[in-house]
Amino acid sequence: MHDALAERVALAEVRAPGAAVAIGMTRRPAPRAPAALLPRRISASGYNSLVACPYQFHARYVLGLAELDDVQEMIEKKDYGSLVHRVLTLFHSAHPQVTGVDRAAAVRELAELSEREFAASVARNYLAQAWLARWKALIPAYLDWQRERESAGWSWKAGEVKRAVEITTPKGNKLALHGRLDRVDEGPDGAAVIDYKTRDPAKLKKSLEPPGEDVQLPVYALLWGVPVAEALFLSMEREEVKAVSLGRGVQALADAVRARLCEVFDALAAGAPLPAQGVEGACEYCEARGLCRRNFWP
Numbered sequence: 001m002h003d004a005l006a007e008r009v010a011l012a013e014v015r016a017p018g019a020a021v022a023i024g025m026t027r028r029p030a031p032r033a034p035a036a037l038l039p040r041r042i043s044a045s046g047y048n049s050l051v052a053c054p055y056q057f058h059a060r061y062v063l064g065l066a067e068l069d070d071v072q073e074m075i076e077k078k079d080y081g082s083l084v085h086r087v088l089t090l091f092h093s094a095h096p097q098v099t100g101v102d103r104a105a106a107v108r109e110l111a112e113l114s115e116r117e118f119a120a121s122v123a124r125n126y127l128a129q130a131w132l133a134r135w136k137a138l139i140p141a142y143l144d145w146q147r148e149r150e151s152a153g154w155s156w157k158a159g160e161v162k163r164a165v166e167i168t169t170p171k172g173n174k175l176a177l178h179g180r181l182d183r184v185d186e187g188p189d190g191a192a193v194i195d196y197k198t199r200d201p202a203k204l205k206k207s208l209e210p211p212g213e214d215v216q217l218p219v220y221a222l223l224w225g226v227p228v229a230e231a232l233f234l235s236m237e238r239e240e241v242k243a244v245s246l247g248r249g250v251q252a253l254a255d256a257v258r259a260r261l262c263e264v265f266d267a268l269a270a271g272a273p274l275p276a277q278g279v280e281g282a283c284e285y286c287e288a289r290g291l292c293r294r295n296f297w298p
Helices: 002-011 044-052 054-062 077-094 103-124 128-151 201-207 216-224 250-269
Strands: 041-043 155-168 174-187 190-197 228-237 240-245
Touching: 041 044, 044 054, 044 174, 044 216, 044 250, 077 103, 077 128, 077 155, 077 174, 077 190, 103 128, 128 228, 128 240, 155 216, 155 250, 174 216, 174 228, 174 250, 190 216, 201 228, 201 240, 216 228, 216 250, 228 250
Parallel strands: 041 174, 190 228
Antiparallel strands: 155 174, 174 190, 228 240
């Protein structure tokens, strides 16, 4: 009986205090992705995650540990943005050119369309009226911006366009780059890809420095499939509607972003690590911050 108990104690690995394992410093994790788990489809946001913090990409897309959606009652800013995108797509599908539309009538139509699209959110929680009011206050400024854009030779072509591009890397690995373009315009020099944002234009401008660090617009240029003359964020924040352009050489930058993705993907397929970067801009709202033990590194 005593012998059986001694065997069980050994299995429990109960040791004397002197045999305790020494506590070391927490190190930044740098796992490698098993070939079977390496994603073969990557979105613009996934690519941005890979650039911002490879460990974040590992947690989200290799291990599939994305946050579960909570039961939501309050409308959040991302939902507000999605509703505005939908409203603008519906409006421009009916009016690709607004220059010939009476301004007061256009404001009224956009307001009525917005009320219909926001109705379900308002029904769930009356406080969503505040988001609707915020957007309706921006409608005149948006229409002014749209008229100026049309006077410069641009016209709306499509909205909420889903696209995917199949890529074969130099080492023969295959992956699909995919995403949804908020808007595509046509102009005298070619196409323009536009991403609607409900963020401050100064912060958006900062995110584009240095060029290619934020890959969203270059990826959208790649997804459109034909040479793109212009790529920009359209900031709709508070009472201001302002374009933040990627600048010249959009197609060259898009090609560089594609080459970078191929290089990184080949390295990952060969077993390159995915280290945690620890950059505060990426860590601030990252759901994997506790997993990588960001607050306990030296």
